[in-house]
Amino acid sequence: MIGKLVFFYNLSQTIIMSQRERILDIAETSMRARGYNAVSFREIAGEIGIKSASLHYHFPKKADLGLELVKRYSENFRTALNSATENAANPIEKIEAFIDLHRNALIEQELLCLCVVLGAEARSLPEDVNSSVANFFQSNINWLTDAYQDAGFENAPSRAKAGVATLAGALIASDSLKDNSVFEAAADSVLKS
Amino acid sequence: MIGKLVFFYNLSQTIIMSQRERILDIAETSMRARGYNAVSFREIAGEIGIKSASLHYHFPKKADLGLELVKRYSENFRTALNSATENAANPIEKIEAFIDLHRNALIEQELLCLCVVLGAEARSLPEDVNSSVANFFQSNINWLTDAYQDAGFENAPSRAKAGVATLAGALIASDSLKDNSVFEAAADSVLKS
């Protein structure tokens, strides 16, 4: 068996999802829920229905899986961001879309941002995983800087740094307190001029 | 041997630090650097120079250690906050002191906030550890709400939620990027009216 039939509700078509993608999906969900060090090969494999040794065929080391996970997450995040902003009427709507991506993670998916979780475990991560996480934060800061600039906000770079930090922390605090109003308060502050 | 002589620079006196405190100190440093799941009894014991079995004498289960850690951290944080704000000339200085506690962790100690780290691992933590972490966030939000209120800021509760989130996320992003300007930008936004 090469691929498994997966029905993508929003595409209304049947596509082939590779086993590799399936592994990444499950690993991502697990790590976003419990962190890098709390997730094991056996657990991921078990959820798919294969043996942990088979996982090593796709990802020889855990660091390989972690690295690929962060890269894919960053790409998907950027893709979703582009797709959500291409019809934006103004820069403010773009920023709202940026916030929405975080809100969606917390409220719909009930998960944190992968890079926020891994960022908290930074010193126990393989080095290249770590720097990929840093890249995610930096590229988000850059993106948000541009958006603030376009919106005519003052101190766009500083505001963008604060904005990325605010959303990251809002996910953690909101999730810990099981109180989405924390996220909404944070979202407001990111939009405030 | 019951205690070890420890010189407290700011007290100019020699006190006895219990082994229990020493264990908590090392466990706190380790967990704030690498997270709950990356820290083992053997590692903590090794750093002190005892065996891991002896650790279980002081803290039977890892959850006991974790819980005690969060409680002690919360108390110490509150104590430091009170001590730093008792001479504050105005509410703004109080908020600055609140920010300074976070800045000190990141820049002087080169560590994150314990509860920020544990918050990111929430779903893999023992339940009572988890709710203690939530208590930390809530009491910080309450404290900051009062401070904003005293300072005459509008929407103090919402602002406080955003402020706590911002500082939490700033620690992670700043640490990951090894760029303290992220923290400073976040700190500015917390102070901004």
Add this chain to the structure above:
DNA sequence: GCTTGCCTATCATGTGATAGGTTGTTATTT
């Protein structure tokens, strides 16, 4: 026939945890 994707079996190491013994100090009794 080569590649892909899985399998079984195994490995060394790390993990939290327990049982039971040893030592030195402190408190109580004789």
Add this chain to the structure above:
DNA sequence: AAATAACAACCTATCACATGATAGGCAAGC
């Protein structure tokens, strides 16, 4: 004062289990 009980704080030894990882085999499909 001496003997004894009690306790705190460690130890050794061991446990069952989880972990990441490797070697080698097997079947399907191009």
